Amino acid sequence: MVAVLSVLVPFVPHRPEHIVPYAAYVQWSPAHRLWQGQATLVEPFQSFAFAAGAGFRVPVGTGVTLMPLRHPYEAALQARSLAATTGHPVVAGFGPGAQVFQQQLLGAPYRSQLGAVREYVTAVRRMLDGEPAEQDGAYFPMHTGLHPLPTPPVEVGLGVLRPRMAELAGELADVAISWLTSADYLGEVVLPALRAGAAAAGRPAPRLVAMVPMALARPDRDPVRLALASNSGHLRMPHYRDMLRRSGIETDPQDLEAGAKALLAGQAFLYGGVEELAASIRAYWAAGVDEVVVNLTGVHQLHGPQATLAELDLIVRAAA
Incomplete structure (x- = not known):
């Protein structure tokens, strides 16, 4: 593929019409x-x-x-x-x-x-x-x-963070879906486990989808605040913290700011200029990811819907 x-x-809708601008964007863009x-x-x-x-x-x-x-x-x-x-x-x-x-x-x-x-x-x-x-x-x-x-057609996806679930997805699912996972971790840990599970079941490996949180660098922005706005809940969850530890990113639920800095250093949260983000997205594809999903949750939380849609278009067109 x-x-x-x-x-x-990039938010939890309070009313269904709130997602319409994003559906319209997908209809009219390369997304x-x-x-x-x-x-x-x-x-x-x-x-x-x-x-x-x-x-x-x-x-x-x-x-x-x-x-x-x-x-x-x-x-x-x-x-x-x-x-x-x-x-x-x-x-x-x-x-x-x-x-x-x-x-x-x-x-x-x-x-x-x-x-x-x-x-x-x-x-x-x-x-x-x-x-x-x-x-x-x-x-x-x-x-x-x-x-x-x-x-x-409906493809059945399975959320995958760690090797054993990845093996099960390889055996049963059409799509494996990751969240907050670095390109290196997906290429070195998740994909081999997916392929092993698929081989054991005698079937092709499922597609791999990566939900990737990111934000454009701008002079008035704090990347740590953006990473926290996007992922503070995940930094408290044991299964996410274990996955991050396996990928070399140490976190502590008592020190979320340090965890956000670790996400940035470990490339689990992407921050940079538009060409840097486009290059990082291509690194996911090079690692074997089939579909990268641009996640601008932090941008939406801190800078609102108009900034989010404008930023989304810059990133999608640069990477696509």
């Missing part, structure tokens, strides 16, 4: 796909459908929605409905979420993170393939499928 560049909605992460205000499947109803029908992806929020049947139904609504292929990305989130919604974390993900992704993929999900699992026992409906 030719390497492509896509766009993340390939519009992505949203999990949201607990306006739900991403519904805001994507709203944008399609407003006339902006573009390829979309969820990267990632959290398994405790929806049963696999509902997940497959929502993803297929979105493909029917947009008229474009959909990447439906899923992940188990943090264990504290599982505790809050389910009463206890999944006993096996990998086991729960295996059952979930297997069930969703089978139903999207038009087959019944027949499994007597520990987490998602199911004996049913979706009614037939012709739609554009």
Whole structure:
């Protein structure tokens, strides 16, 4: 596949119309796909459908929605409905979420993170393939499928930070989706694990998508503040901190400013001139990433929507 560049909605929408400028941008620019992460205000499947109803029908992806929020049947139904609504292929990305989130919604974390993900992704993929999900699992026992409906294809994605989940994605998923991961870590750790899992299953390795936080350097900007505005929550989460440690980036939840500086030094948060950012994006492609997603969350938080859209266009056109 030719390497492509896509766009993340850089905020959690309070109203579905808030994402329309980004859908319009994807429709009119070289950007390939519009992505949203999990949201607990306006739900991403519904805001994507709203944008399609407003006339902006573009390829979309969820990267990632959290398994405790929806049963696999509902997940497959929502993803297929979105493909029917947009008229474009959909990447439906899923992940188990943090264990504290599982505790809050389910009463206890999944006993096996990998086991729960295996059952979930297997069930969703089978139903999207038009087959019944027949499994007597520990987490998602199911004996049913979706009614037939012709739609554009839906790819099942899996959020991947560490090698064991990458191996599982290689075995089961169509797309592996990373967040806050450096190009070097993806090329040296994640991709070999993806390929190993795929080889063990006798199938091609899934595509690799990287959600990359970044910002243009400007005289009135503080890169540490931008990195914090984009990723302070991630710097507190054990699974993100473990992934960052494996990639040589040490963080401490008691010292978020030091963690933000480490993100910048380790190239997990990109900061520089437009040509520097374009070169860094190309480094992801060179490392084996198929799709780089421009994440300007920090810019939006600190400088607002107009600055974000203008900056997005500069970066996309320079890199594309």
